Amino acid sequence: MDSGIEIKVMNPRRGDNLVHPVGVGHATSASSAPLSSTSSPLPDERGLRQQQQQEQGLRQGQQRQGLIDFKPLKKWVPWIVPGFVLANIVVFVITMFINDCPKNSVSCVAGFLGRFSFQPLKENPLLGPSSSTLETMGALEVSKVVHRHQAWRLISCIWLHAGVFHILANMLSLVFIGIGLEQEFGFVRIGLVYLIAGFGGSLMSSLFIQTGISVGASGALFGLLGSMLSELITNWTIYANKLAALLTLILIIVINLAMGILPHVDNFAHIGGFLSGFLLGFVFLIRPQFGYVSEKHVPPGYIAASRKPKHKPYQYVLWVISLILLIVGYTVGLVLLLRGVNLNDHCSWCHYMSCIPTSLWSCKSQQAYCESIQYGNQLNLTCISNGKSNIYTLSGERPSQAQQLCSNLCG
Template sequence: MAETPKLQTHIEMKHVQPPHPRFSAELTAEELLREQRIPFPFFRPLSQRKENTWVISLFVILHLIAFAATMIVNDCWGNSHAQCALKQLGRFSFQPLSENPLLGPSSSALDTVGALRLRYLVKDHQLWRIFTSPCLHAGVFHLLVNIISVVFVGLHMEQEFGPLRTGVIYILSAFTGSSVAVLFVQDRSSVASSGALFGLLGAMISGLIWNWKFYTKKLAAIMVLLTILTLNAILGLMPYVNNFSNIGGFISGFLAGFVLLFKPQVGLGYPAKGGIFDYNVKRPLKLKQKFDKPVLRSVSLVIFTLIFAGVVVAVVEGVNVNRYCSWCRYIDCVPIKWWSCSDKTVTCETMINLEQLTLTCSNNGNFRVLPFTNISQGRIHDLCDLICS
């Protein structure tokens, strides 16, 4: 009987080579941008970046300490004879809303801790106030809005561009803003703490312009920046808040941003989801040489240097721009119940009678009777400003 031939099956195994990956140098320009496009920093969760945010945290702590020290010096309970808002806070209670609508200290307390004021800068040449006024706030409302804005903008900026560049822009904007404020200062107390915030906002705008092709959600980012700018600019019209420092800080930050924020720290391995918007960065790309603009950076550095030097010289020479611009004061002030926007020095006549002190404004004849006589000279100036408003 013949044997049935066995069926043999031959399977040939071939090793399929995976497609050779292209390096970034082999990608076209459009593919490079598509690979690297990321959302603007505001739309990325902070937890997805590993860098520390110690610079902004340090500035926030310093502002809180400065405000606490201001309220200790203010001592409304003692200096204002318990005529305070939120009396339950004792020494930390605030001046009456009729005197400070931002829930904060008195004008004399701000003068003591280093606020800007014409009589101290021009007559007494206390230029050290340029360095102290950026640390001061006019009240709780001003402090909260300023710190919340600084934290929101600053933390994202620090994680996007690093603590060194963020810290340099913050400090330069703070001092440039206070120096510009000195050129427009009037004989009323004002603080310049918002100048640094406006510097960060200006730097974020220049960073957005500089790296326009890298970012998605650009219109949303612009709307966020404009909202923060508008809110703080309106706050700058309130008593004791200097809006000229905001303008100076913004210009400083905008120019410094073109100099320092030449490339975001991209390519650090973001997950595809998790933030407000989805995004994806597939590989680190070294495009600094391709997208850097040395001419623009050099021009911005020259302009910033000239502006900064010019402001410093004008401050040292005692230039007062208000003499040449009568309407400029309305950039910093809107006449309201608590604020007359007048640049005239006010004086009051005092009269003591039967344990009562009567203050009468020499400018408009308004007067106020106080049921006590033991009052400091600084407090008399505060009440005089209020009566003459």
């Protein structure tokens, strides 16, 4: 047996026994000679290591390309929705300050709040200001929009609320719905959906309900719900569990719209806001289709695995159709409103969309009309509808007090 033969096993892998002779003579099995760990790598070993490095680099490149293909969508920091909530609360506080119930009413609820106390529950069961104060602040009143050209009320009314319960319900809904949408799509698009849908709700309400006043952000909130539905439809390819998400969202929308058939709820504002938001979702909330990779996200030297177009053809079709319907609908609606058209005259059953009469309630609007006789600071009121009469003592000049007292007497 030659003594000049040394057997080395370098970097063995499963299934491979690599034997490299370094001396002159014959190679024997790896187990029959001592192993050396101090010898320098030979050319074959360097080639093996280079091959391993290339394979590792290829795997890293594939993993990196996979990260490009499945890059998560950007998350926005929400601020416009909290800003809307804050603005609504501030406007409500200002409204209550201007209302000044102790000065303009005989009795108030929560009198310890001073001028921020609420109107009597018979007049406003939602714990809020009087109707005349809401009218002064910009509530939607069709006669003033049509005859006094105060179209700004179509926007101002969505920032007003009839009471504490009203604003609490709307703001909780806005936070629940709006925060997630703003995180996904940003403040610009969600802010536009909110404002435009709110305007659409006011417009539809004005075409069907032309007596009394209307306030609230419900139309804008239903616009956000409608945009969620259209967003799910137009971005169908990027969602998992599509059917479950669709059915859940439809159920929520149906329940909320069904609540609008109760009396004293402006369901036309809900429907108008929902339809506006549904169309706006196709315009503003469109996403790239699944598998699309933007060129700016591809590092130098890499080739995107897919060259798919950014949007599918049906997304473009829905975008164009929705934009046309929005422009035509808003234009026609404004023209009809400013001409004083009442759509109930052309649709005998449409009023059931806002209120369905039952044995528990009536959908007929009850206007308060009173005969008044005043002697000095004594005001004698008689309600025409129920015949009730009462004498009130007035102190100071209160232009809206007689109307409020009449509402209480007839109520």
